[in-house]
Amino acid sequence: MLKKQFLDIRHLDAGYGRSQVLFDLTLGIPWRGGVAVLGRNGAGKTTLMKAIVGELPSWRGEVVLDGQDFNRLRPEQRVRAGIGYVPQEHSVFARLSVRDNLAMGSLFNTNASAIDRVLTMFPKLGHRLDQVAGTLSGGERKMLAIGRALLGDPKLLLLDEPTEGVWIGVIEEITERLTELAKEITVIIVEQHLDLALRVADHAYVLDRGRVALQGAAGDVRGNPELLRYLAP
């Protein structure tokens, strides 16, 4: 019998059309803290994120959040149940200003100070409220996307490559904020930057061709001599 976790994924199969990508995945995600999902290109990391948020129906298995069976819920119901998602691409409204992006993100948030909290977390956004999101730098755009997701007050935040296309100086800032956030809620991070992912994460899963190849405490996974074999292109 598996110990009950905040997010329990059991024996999950999923894919596109007839092509199966995830095979019998079982993951236990704790109530608080960071979890890294690692693996080379095409290992199935994004597909796993989509299956958790409901963009992709699971073929078999269970996705249970806080005791609630998610398989039956549509993506918007999963958001209301406490999931925030920052996809790899198209995570902001490029033609809207930063202010309007944040306003859209807070449509269902009755807490007036929620936007202030995001601006405290990412002060750069506060200086660019009237700028159109499509003209932001890669890092600012990621900050806006994370801020928008946080306005839904998620208990679980999924981030797919939050530092892709981001200047190195800003990567540090985003990493620090995510590390702080992981002390309050559960943060699942898909990352190519191993060091960054393992700084945010307490626990790591390594996927290989849609299966869990390695898992454990972040430090143990980092020290595992097998790790590089699963990350090499």
Ligand SMILES: Nc1ncnc2c1ncn2[C@@H]1O[C@H](COP(=O)(O)OP(=O)(O)OP(=O)(O)O)[C@@H](O)[C@H]1O
């Ligand atoms: N919409 C789709 N239709 C068909 N196949 C897809 C689709 N999206 C992804 N795939 C395939 O599923 C497999 C896993 O892709 P996925 O994007 O989940 O990998 P990943 O680990 O996130 O890789 P990356 O690091 O490149 O983003 C790949 O073989 C990919 O070609």
